Amino acid sequence: MSKIQALASVLADQIAAGEVVERPASVVKELVENSIDAHATTVDVLIEASGLKTIQVIDDGSGIDDEEVELAFARHATSKISSRADLFRVHSLGFRGEALPSIASVADVWLKTATGVGAGSQVHFKGGQLVSHTAAQARPGTEVTVSDLFFNTPARLKYLKSAQTELANIVDVVNRIALGHPEVAISLQHNGHELLRTAGRGDLQQVIAGIYGVQTARKMVEIKGEDADFTLAGFVSRPELTRASRNYLTVLINGRAIRNSQITKALIKGYGSKLMVGRYPLAVINLQMDPFLVDVNVHPTKQEVRLSKEPQLVKLIDQVVYQRLAQENLIPDAYQNL
Ligand code: ADP
Ligand code: MG
Secondary structure, eight states, X not given: OOOOOOOOHHHHHHHHHHHHOSSHHHHHHHHHHHHHHTTOSEEEEEEEGGGTSXXXXXXXXXXXXXXXXXXXXXXXXXXXOOXXXXXXSOOSSOOSSOHHHHXXXXXXXXXXXXXXXXXXXXXXXXXXXXXEEEEEEOOSEEEEEXXXXXXXXXXXXXXXXXXXXXXXXXXXXXXXXXXXXXXXXXXXXXXXXXXXXXXXXXXXXXXXXXXXXXXHHHTEEEEEEXXXXXXXXXXXXXXTOEESSGGGEEEEETTEXXXXXXXXXXXXXXXXXXXXXXXXXXXXXXXXXXXXXXXXXXXXXXXXXXXXXXXXXXXXHHHHHHHHHHHHHHSOGGGTTO
């Protein structure tokens, strides 16, 4: 056996990156979430070759001060939490301080940023190393350009699926963030073609129409409900509008898209016997709760969560959906589209 030694930080970052940056869509998710955490009102995502050539995310958020721009790429460096107590009350999408160092360790990254009009800065990292840090003309906000993803991790490159699948994953990630943030104008372009553009006017049904089509959005009904701990708002499809997979179900907790099989089951249970076997509804469910009730620190990608009062929440969802659809049945079809 050889001696135990601490790994060089570049190597440690690369190991950690494996968990955060699985595929191009993970990079897109982390960057857009950073833009939203920076209170951007506009986020533009520009992709070339399914993210393998470039991923660019441009926002009009707070920007990063010149003195902090290198620190943003240090592992576990974050402006979002600072104490143990904060970890149990996460209000932002990010908090682990891992995304930028992870992405920079497996790609070529340029970040241009300004906190106001005038002076800005630009840093260039490649394979985890700082290449340059200069003053730059930049609009207020932040622009991150990631290219040559996985250039130094060939195994990861090989593991990627077809260009089409990787693009579908990117579209899925951006769609879900857009559904969770109708107040942010989000656009997605691939090889110069626009795939999504939301208005940022806070109108969820309009975002749904932009993603699933106007006809589909019209066949969805608004749901609302609350109990002592949870507030629920969103849209669910009428029982005759279904899909063959669960992919059209989006569940957001405090603006974060999450996966939770109990919540999905509750939603489907709300349809009672109205769904055909093997068919699933379309739905967007926004859940608001005290961050204390949800532990997002389960996995580096932050899509799995632990809920303190899951049975209570599950009951609320089932009831709200069931009651809303029962009400819908009472309204004659002719009045539906008025
Ligand atoms: P985390 O989001 O978990 O804090 P990241 O590695 O994603 O960690 O980012 C590190 C820090 O860099 C953030 O805490 C934030 O202060 C800053 N940052 C990253 N992206 C942006 C952005 N688009 N606008 C403003 N600040 C940003
Ligand atoms: Mg982040």
